[in-house]
Amino acid sequence: MGTIRLASPITKDSIVDGPGLRTVVWVQGCYHHCFMCHNPQTHCFSGGFDKDIDELVSEIVATKYQDGLTISGGEPFEKIDELCELLDKLAPYQINVWCYSGYTYAYLKNHPHKSRLLNKIDVIVDGKFEWKLRNFDLKYRGSSNQKIIDCRTGCELLLDE
Numbered sequence: 001m002g003t004i005r006l007a008s009p010i011t012k013d014s015i016v017d018g019p020g021l022r023t024v025v026w027v028q029g030c031y032h033h034c035f036m037c038h039n040p041q042t043h044c045f046s047g048g049f050d051k052d053i054d055e056l057v058s059e060i061v062a063t064k065y066q067d068g069l070t071i072s073g074g075e076p077f078e079k080i081d082e083l084c085e086l087l088d089k090l091a092p093y094q095i096n097v098w099c100y101s102g103y104t105y106a107y108l109k110n111h112p113h114k115s116r117l118l119n120k121i122d123v124i125v126d127g128k129f130e131w132k133l134r135n136f137d138l139k140y141r142g143s144s145n146q147k148i149i150d151c152r153t154g155c156e157l158l159l160d161e
């Protein structure tokens, strides 16, 4: 039984972090420091609070009428062990999982440690937020370098059409 450092309590019924109504987990800590990041309070690794992972599982499972779970932050791929534990415990519930990351899919896929988490999620929205490439008309992301990728196939999902 472990803990995970979170930035805030879970969000329920989000409609901007993936398709449908989603529960969002906000992890604390990020090294990317994207210019004009929308969540700068999540950067410091000593900020936020420790959350018991079993309690987090219970809260997610108890949240009704959700189409899936989204992990955001902060940088989820700095919390590999914690999030692998969370997703292993959620596996019996067959929840659709999206995850945001400042790292690219190509980097994560070839990373010996971080790829463990990639293998447990359904869809990643990858890459840093690039202010010069910002486009707030895009679905589920803020800049045009960011891609929505099906982690099972490696194919980009084109959801803007």
Ligand code: SF4
Pocket (backbone or CB within 6 Å): 030, 031, 032, 033, 034, 037, 038, 039, 040, 042, 073, 074, 075, 101, 102, 128, 129
């Ligand atoms: S990766 Fe996300 S949380 Fe981290 S600095 Fe960039 S936009 Fe902010």
